[in-house]
Amino acid sequence: MTVTIYDVAREAGVSMATVSRVVNNNPNVKPQTRKKVYEAIERLGYRPNAVARGLASKKTTTVGVVIPDISNAIFAEVARGIEDIANMYHYNIILCNADKRKEKEIRVVNTLLEKQVDGLLFMGGTVTDEHLQAFSTSNVPIVLCATTDEKGTMPSVDIDHEGAAFDAVQRLLSAGHRRVGMISGTLQDPANGFARYQGYKRALESAGLSLDEQYVRIGNYKYESGMEAAQYFIALPERPTAIFAATDEMAIGAIHAIQDAGLKVPEDISVIGIDNIRMASMVRPQLTTVAQPMYDIGAVSMRLLTKLMKKEPVDQAKVVLPHELIERRSVASI
Structure with missing residues (x-):
């Protein structure tokens, strides 16, 4: 009973x-x-009985979190920041994996709203008009976490992705590299893809270099696509002396492809990434990268959401956190 x-x-x-x-x-x-x-x-x-208490107070003290890829270490670190702040403010988390598929993301958003969550964090992924339409039906606050909408209309916490890519490529250029390849994410992704591509392009232009399309390959953020792109670069008649990868996972794939071809990093080809995942310091040589403050992105997103849920004053609804260049051993001067 x-x-x-x-x-x-x-x-x-x-x-x-x-x-x-x-x-x-x-x-x-x-x-x-x-x-x-x-x-x-x-x-x-x-x-x-949490359900009964929620009916009485019209609050469930529950926050829904949409995560694009639960197997990705980056999002795991963001989720940790979210949960720590949620616990501090006595909120429970419902974490839903969306597999980076738009239709599933929208379905998960609607499901969480039907569960009467008090707020929603949408993590990563491209925010399309269909997403905005689903968000517009919500009567609870929604914060974008590690992503933004192109129009900048929604509360969000992220980094300057174009600036992070610019700094990464600038590091290679300052080391004397002029043939710099890029392993990009999909250009339909405004943050990790297009913005980082724009940062690469802007850095080249700032050094008086024109963009050479043969030095750009589109990956899918995963290790295998980094390997495939590096293999393509190595086979070029005039291979790049340095590679910038839009994620550390692709950068590590590139390092291994270079080594498999009998070449050395950074002596033959330098490699730099973005994210600063744990593997960046485990791979040999250790990967030079631009760090995203992933834990802080999650923590600040959750704190912003608690303010919105409690109707507290919010000084800044669009938060851009700083990135940082982490020097290791995968970049050499020429």
């Missing part, structure tokens, strides 16, 4: 209102009475 608040009240010899105050951490309960109620709860194995 399910233990109810009535059973706890009868066991403790108090009113149901007193049990409710104890369960909801109301300070207006004598310590001795509070102790009796907690002892009764423990003896009976009572668990408050």
